[in-house]
Amino acid sequence: MDRKEEFVKAVKTILEIIGEDPKREGLLKTPERVYKAFLHLTEGYHKDPKEVLGEALFTSTNDEMVLVRDIEFYSLCEHHLLPIIGRAHVAYIPDGKVVGLSKIPRMVNVYARRLQIQEQMTEQIADALMETVKPKGVGVVVQARHMCMEMRGVEKICSTTVSSALRGIFKENIKTREEFFSLINAPQNRRF
Ligand SMILES: Nc1nc2c(ncn2[C@@H]2O[C@H](COP(=O)(O)OP(=O)(O)OP(=O)(O)O)[C@@H](O)[C@H]2O)c(=O)[nH]1
Ligand SMILES: [Zn+2]
Numbered sequence: 001m002d003r004k005e006e007f008v009k010a011v012k013t014i015l016e017i018i019g020e021d022p023k024r025e026g027l028l029k030t031p032e033r034v035y036k037a038f039l040h041l042t043e044g045y046h047k048d049p050k051e052v053l054g055e056a057l058f059t060s061t062n063d064e065m066v067l068v069r070d071i072e073f074y075s076l077c078e079h080h081l082l083p084i085i086g087r088a089h090v091a092y093i094p095d096g097k098v099v100g101l102s103k104i105p106r107m108v109n110v111y112a113r114r115l116q117i118q119e120q121m122t123e124q125i126a127d128a129l130m131e132t133v134k135p136k137g138v139g140v141v142v143q144a145r146h147m148c149m150e151m152r153g154v155e156k157i158c159s160t161t162v163s164s165a166l167r168g169i170f171k172e173n174i175k176t177r178e179e180f181f182s183l184i185n186a187p188q189n190r191r192f
Helices: 003-017 030-041 049-054 103-112 118-133 174-185
Strands: 057-059 066-077 083-093 097-099 137-146 161-168
Touching: 003 030, 049 103, 049 118, 066 103, 066 174, 083 103, 083 118, 083 174, 097 118, 103 118, 118 137, 118 161, 137 174
Parallel strands: none
Antiparallel strands: 057 097, 066 083, 083 137, 137 161
């Protein structure tokens, strides 16, 4: 049996255990659909985030803060395999090199499309940027809703979890940190 067949068999078993009939018409193709969906939702395991960033590095004399905010993402929590839906705000101060802007959301996606806990994902994003672009510093804030806290468990549908990771000058310099948080929160920086 190949891996796909094993997956399909496992989903059929799950359907039976929850009281469903995997042979009923509406469910016939479900195990295969779930297989395809999970391959997509976890495709980040087969991609190297640092390679993604490394594809577009440009020499630059700019040394002011660059912020890509409101990067929406979908992930899965590693405890319950339920969705984490959120936004990441990623900033850095260049030190001789800037990265192609689109590569930042691409890198966020690579980490999001794995089984995650929010704090780990936040740190991974910061570290990948530090190691690849080698800037003066990095700031990352992630805001997310955890379906395992909304649809089940504690059932708090209004709670948002906020996590941050600061590196280099963002950690050392209070003014840089303040600039970062005010840029994230400034209403005029909301989408126009
Ligand atoms: N720190 C952290 N915890 C998370 C994240 N996603 C889910 N969790 C938590 O992981 C914990 C797992 O706790 P357990 O007691 O082992 O599992 P559980 O019985 O399903 O817990 P409840 O959700 O409280 O019902 C829960 O408190 C979840 O809220 C995350 O991204 N970061
Ligand atoms: Zn969970």
